[in-house]
Amino acid sequence: MANTGKAIKGPDAVDSRRRALLRRIGLAAPMAYLAPALTGIGTAHASGGSGGSGGGSGPSGRSGGEGRGRGRTRQPVRQPARQAPRAAPPPPEIVAILPGDIAPEALAAAGYPVLARTGLPRAGGLLLRLGLPPGRSIAVAQAELAALFPTMIADGNALYAPEEFLCGPEGCAAQEMIGWAGWPSALSPKIGMVDTGINTGHDALAGQRLVVRQVELAERAAAGRQHGTAVAAMLVGRLDSRVPGLLPLAELHAVEAFHTTPQGDRADAFALAQAVDLLVGDGVAVINLSLSGPDNAVLRRVVQLAAGAGVALVAAAGNGGPGAEPAFPAAWPEVIAVTAVDARERVWRQANQGAYIHFAAPGVGLWTAASISGGRLRSGTSYAAPFVTASLAVSRLRQPETALTDVVDGLIGCARDLGEAGFDPVYGHGLIQAPGQCSADEFLTSGE
Numbered sequence: 001m002a003n004t005g006k007a008i009k010g011p012d013a014v015d016s017r018r019r020a021l022l023r024r025i026g027l028a029a030p031m032a033y034l035a036p037a038l039t040g041i042g043t044a045h046a047s048g049g050s051g052g053s054g055g056g057s058g059p060s061g062r063s064g065g066e067g068r069g070r071g072r073t074r075q076p077v078r079q080p081a082r083q084a085p086r087a088a089p090p091p092p093e094i095v096a097i098l099p100g101d102i103a104p105e106a107l108a109a110a111g112y113p114v115l116a117r118t119g120l121p122r123a124g125g126l127l128l129r130l131g132l133p134p135g136r137s138i139a140v141a142q143a144e145l146a147a148l149f150p151t152m153i154a155d156g157n158a159l160y161a162p163e164e165f166l167c168g169p170e171g172c173a174a175q176e177m178i179g180w181a182g183w184p185s186a187l188s189p190k191i192g193m194v195d196t197g198i199n200t201g202h203d204a205l206a207g208q209r210l211v212v213r214q215v216e217l218a219e220r221a222a223a224g225r226q227h228g229t230a231v232a233a234m235l236v237g238r239l240d241s242r243v244p245g246l247l248p249l250a251e252l253h254a255v256e257a258f259h260t261t262p263q264g265d266r267a268d269a270f271a272l273a274q275a276v277d278l279l280v281g282d283g284v285a286v287i288n289l290s291l292s293g294p295d296n297a298v299l300r301r302v303v304q305l306a307a308g309a310g311v312a313l314v315a316a317a318g319n320g321g322p323g324a325e326p327a328f329p330a331a332w333p334e335v336i337a338v339t340a341v342d343a344r345e346r347v348w349r350q351a352n353q354g355a356y357i358h359f360a361a362p363g364v365g366l367w368t369a370a371s372i373s374g375g376r377l378r379s380g381t382s383y384a385a386p387f388v389t390a391s392l393a394v395s396r397l398r399q400p401e402t403a404l405t406d407v408v409d410g411l412i413g414c415a416r417d418l419g420e421a422g423f424d425p426v427y428g429h430g431l432i433q434a435p436g437q438c439s440a441d442e443f444l445t446s447g448e
Contacts, residue, residue, distance in 0.1 A: 089262075089263075090261065091131070091132070092132055092137075092138050092156060092157075093115065093129055093130060093131060093132070093156070093157035093268070093270075094112065094128075094129075094130040094131075094132065094138070094141055094142070094145070094154050094155070094156065094157060095127070095128070095129060095130070095154070095155060095156070095157040095158075095268065095269045095270045095273070095296070095298045095299075096127075096128045096130060096145070096152055096153060096154040096155075096298060097120060097123050097125050097126070097127055097128075097152065097153040097154075097273075097298055097301060097302075098125050098126040098127075098128055098149075098152055099124070099125045099151045099152060100124065100125055100126075101151070102149055102151070102152060104117060104126065104128065106149070107128070107130060107145075107149075110144075110145075110148055111133035111136075112130040112131060112132065112133065112141070112145070113130065113131040114128055114129070114130060115128075115129040115130060115131055115218065116128070116129040116216055116218040116270065117129070118215075118216050118274055120273065120274070120277050120302070121277065121281065122277050122280050122281065122302070122305050122306070122309065123277065123301065123302060123305055127270060127273055127274060127277075127298075128270075129157060129218070129268075129270045130154075138156040141154075142154055142155065142156070153297055153298050153301050154297070154298065155269065155296050155297040155298050155299075156269075156296070157268045157269050157270055158268065158269050158293050158294045158295075158296045158299075159261070159266040159267070159268050159293055160266065160267045160268070160269075160272060160291045160292060160293030161264065161265070161266055161267075161291060161292065161293065162195070162196060162227040162258070162265060162290060162291055162382055174343075174362035174366055174387070175246070177343065177345070177362050177431070178361065178362065178387060178391070178431065178432055178433050178434050178437075179433050179434040179437045180246060180387075180390075180434040181434075184246070184247065184390070184394050184434055184435060184436075185239065185246070185247060185248060185249070186249060187247065187249065187250070187394055187397055188209075188247070188249040188250050188251060189247065189250050189251070189285055189286070189393040189394060189396065189397040190250070190251045190253065190282070190283065190284050190285055190393075191235060191236075191247070191250050191251070191252050191253070191284055191285065191286055191287075191288065191389060191390075191393050192252075192253045192254075192255070192279035192282065192284035192286065192287040192288065192311075193228075193231060193232065193235065193252065193253070193254045193255070193287065193288040193289075193290075193389075194254075194255050194257050194267070194272060194275040194276065194279070194287065194288075194289055194291070195227060195228035195231050195232070195254065195255075195256070195257070195258070195288075195290060195291070196223040196224060196225060196226065196227045196228035196256060196258040196265055197214075197222055197223060197224065197225035197228050197229075197256045197258070198210070198212055198225055198228040198229050198232045198254050198256070199225045199229045199369075199371055199372065200212060202229055202233065202369055202371075202372070202373060203238070203241050203242070203373055203374075204233040204237035204238055204241035204242065204243045204244075204245070204369045204375075205229070205232060205233060205236070205237065205238070205369075206238070207238070208236050208237075208238060208248070208252070209236070209249070209250065209251040209252065210232070210236070210252050210254065211251070211252070211253045211254070211282070212254045212255075212256065213253075213254075213255050213256070213278065214255070214256040214257075215255060215256065215257050215271045215274040215275050215278070216271075216274065217259050217271065220259035220260070221259060221260045222256060222258070222259060222260070223256075223258035223259055223260050223265035223266075223267075224260070224265060224371060225371050226370070226371035227258075227265065227290070227382065228254065228256065228258075229369050229370070229371050230368035230369050230370075230371075230378060230383070231288065231290050231368075231382065231383070231385075231386060232252060232254060232369075233245055233368060233369035233375075234246065234366075234368060234369075234383065234386040235247060235250065235252055235288065235386050235389065235390060236248055236249075236250050236252045237369065242367075242374060242375050243367060243368060243369045243375045246386065246387065246390035247390050247393065247394070250393065253279055253282045253284055255274075255275035255278055255279060257271040257272055257274070257275040258271070259271070267291065269293075269296045269298050269299040270298075272291075272299055272302075273298055273299050273302040276299075276302050276303060276306050276313075277302055277305075277306075279306075279311070280305070280306045280309050280311055284311065285311070285312065285392075285393055285396045285397070286311070286312040286313075286314060286389050286392050286393045286396065287306070287311060287312070287313050287314070288314055288385055288386055288389040289313060289314065289315040289316070289329055289330075289335070289385070290315075290316045290381075290382035290383070290385045290386070291315070291316060291382070292315070292316055292317075292318040292319070292327035292328065292329075292330060292352075292381075293327070293328060294328060295328050295331075296328065299328075299329065300328075300329075300332055303329055303332055303334050303335060304334055306334075307334035307335075307404075310404060312336065312392050312396065312404055312407075312408075313329065313334060313335045313336065314335070314336045314338060314385050314388050314389045314392060315327075315329045315330035315335045315336070315337055315338070315385060316330060316337075316338060316380070316381035316382045316384065316385045317330050317337045317338055317339040317340075317351055317352045317354075317356075317357055317381045317384075318330060318351070318352035318381060319350045319351065319352070319380055319381055319382075320350070320352050321349070321350055321351075321352070322349075322351070322352070322353045322426075324352050326352070326354050326356055327352050330352075330356060331354065331356040332356075333356075336358045336359065336388060336392070336408065337356050337357050337358050337359075337428070338357075338358065338359050338360070338361050338363075338381060338384045338385045338387070338388045338432075339351045339352070339353070339357050339359070339360050339361075339363070339381055339384060339426070339427065339428065340360070340361065340362070340363025340364055340379065340380060340381045340383070340384040341360045341361070341362060341363065341364065341384075341418070341427070341431065342362075342363075342364035342365065343362070343364070343365065345360075345418055345431060347360065347418075347419075347426050347427060348363055348364050348379060348380075348381070350379075350380075351363075351381055352381070353425050353426050354425050355425050357425060357426070357427070357428035358388075358408075358412075358428045358429060359388050359411070359412075359415060359428050359429060359430070359431070359432045360384070360418055360427040360428060360430060360431045360432070361384035361385070361387035361388055361431065361432045362383075362384060362387060363379060363380060363381055363382075363383045363384030364379045365377050365379060366378055366379065366383045368383060387432055388411075388432050391411060391432050391433070391434060391435055392407065392408070392411065394434075394435045395407050395410060395411060395435045398435065411432065411433075411435075412429045414433045414435075414437055415428075415429045415430035415431055415432055415433060416430045416431040416433060417429075417430040418430050418431055
């Protein structure tokens, strides 16, 4: 039919104006359904449904499932949602203990820039973070450094994570499970811990005997304070708080060693080696390590030096599950590894298993301090470790002249056997018990 010159009205007029606009900006009309946001014409409709979350209305107010009166309504082309790009992992690094007869400049000259350095008095040298030359893998770099500097200990700068999970509303009878009541809480040993930051203003920690320091993090941002606050409160929380600690009168030396990464809070071997060395210098009796990661030659050497100085090290067994590879530092023979059990003395389903497990301790559904105030329920081998740390600290305080191995043997003899008779890779030697549970002796609380 010939054009009569009459103005087009209604929905057809809207379509006509829309097509004309698209032609002027160089787009074909169907593009309105592909990118309505680009054209400023918000007319793409969801297929079917009414105007709720799954549908929508055009300018006329009709739902996307209705026709326009002439022909079939074009269906929008759904575009897949764009996924946020994953953050790139940090570039690989080397961590090294540099003997005094080698200058850091020699490493830089060999193509390994020094990213950070700090003294390591107990090891008698410098602790270094090194960058890698372009195209070098960690394995190739280690081999090259071993050939160039045979007396230097070097390894990949591995990352370690806190071992925790939030959990459901399970009951907590943790201290009663291990017979912890009364006299141990009146003792004041010196304890060390390496963890994330600590909120010293938390109501459970305000006024407690805390010494908190942070290792050299260089360009990296410090981690949050949730995990460290929870572990610290388990050890030395005020008795009159909602999260009373095992040893509220103890002196706690805490070193913040974690930094933030796109994957969560992490501490590298460089930071952990610094932290352990600092605590040995402070003269602590026991160091709590509620963290885990891969084997590492540099961190292992620092742990060996700490153990050689008579310091006990207690670590979380790992939250990888029964089939996971051994977690470190717990799997090193110098370290006491702790797995987690629930209130029924059943092993936690996420806990690592292996011949390196020493003890089981409560670690499921524990009421622990939140990062700002109050508390929350958590599970993990991280939260089992403090029970062994506290028991070991009290035992060492009571037996200052006894060798560490003999003190540990005493705790093994007192542990409640779980699982298979005797030692097993699930529960180790059994459920840790409070010092004195196997003895009728009376212990002094004053002056100790």
